[in-house]
Amino acid sequence: MKTATVSSSSFHPYTSPFLQYPNHTKPTTIPNPTSNTSKTNRKMIKSEIEIRVCVNKACSKQGSRETLDILSGISPPNINIKSCGCLGKCGSGPNLVVLPEGVLVNHVGTAMKTAQVLACFSTGKENDPENNLKSLALRKKADVELDNKDYEQALSLLSQAIELKPFGGLHLIYKSRSSARLGMGDVSGALEDAKKALNLAPQFTQAYICQGDAFLEMEEFDAAEKSYSSALQTDPSIRRSKSFKARVAKVHEKLAAADLL
Incomplete structure (x- = not known):
């Protein structure tokens, strides 16, 4: 199995008050997608994960609609993919937020980066981007x-x-x-x-x-x-x-x- 590699500098805690989600817990630290702790936490998530992709003007220009389309096509049914408005960090897009972990991810502008981000937050044992x-x-x-x-x-x-x-x-x-x-x-x-x-x-x-x-x-x-x-x-x-x-x-x-x- 190939391991997804995404720079941890792309991951940020998301704290915007307008995005409420049931059982939404915001992390105090940025999860390292390759750490054992992060993997254990993801395995504990039994309910649906939701990924919201910003399709506001700045992110759309940077290819966020293509990111949304790719995520919709490669995500399993328990991962809900939605579009949303501005998430902040304009100019650092395409941006998306992963819930309920409450993590904002920047620069998701290529197909491979999109697939790697999905792999980081999925619970599947076999996930080759x-x-x-x-x-x-x-x-x-x-x-x-x-x-x-x-x-x-x-x-x-x-x-x-x-x-x-x-x-x-x-x-x-x-x-x-x-x-x-x-x-x-x-x-x-x-x-x-x-x-x-x-x-x-x-x-x-x-x-x-x-x-x-x-x-x-x-x-x-x-x-x-x-x-x-x-x-x-x-x-x-x-x-x-x-x-x-x-x-x-x-x-x-x-x-x-x-x-x-």
Whole structure:
């Protein structure tokens, strides 16, 4: 396993009063990301970690939106990634704050630095920043192939990404591979991957939709309706989505037709 190396000069205690967080404890000293004490403290964090990335004007100019995108793509489900306003230290960005540890990190302006920072605050035993980035790149290429309906190529790329055993983003890869398999007509494989995504991220809306799509193709309409209902519970905003409305209408139509038989 490759060890993440981030200069401790980038880490600062964050004490701004406007950022409140449940069980938020601010450290009195800056944690050394490679120290045994820091590693022990991170293992004790059982609940969600939250990382907020400043997307204010100065940090945006320094690439914070790219940092946010990378973190969103390589983080496991228990690490919540959000954008936020100014964190201070303008000109030293991109800046982010890690909660509940309450640590401000500056100069997170490259993909590798972003992956290394995530590794410093994660609880995973196997967290290779380079592998995480390779896996993310493969998934993004695969998503382009999915848009082009080249499902076979997308499947190949996503399988390669899974073989890298990334620390985070695996639920996103399984979701995309579920879509690829469904496009190829491998319905059972699509259902299997959707379930794997949900095992990793039980609140993952898109995985519920993929699961529902697979059930719909298998003509298991009750199960499809249940999956779509679960998707709506995790994210009520999809109620306004035309594609989601079409899915629900289709499954209701199939259920109504089955009742007439």
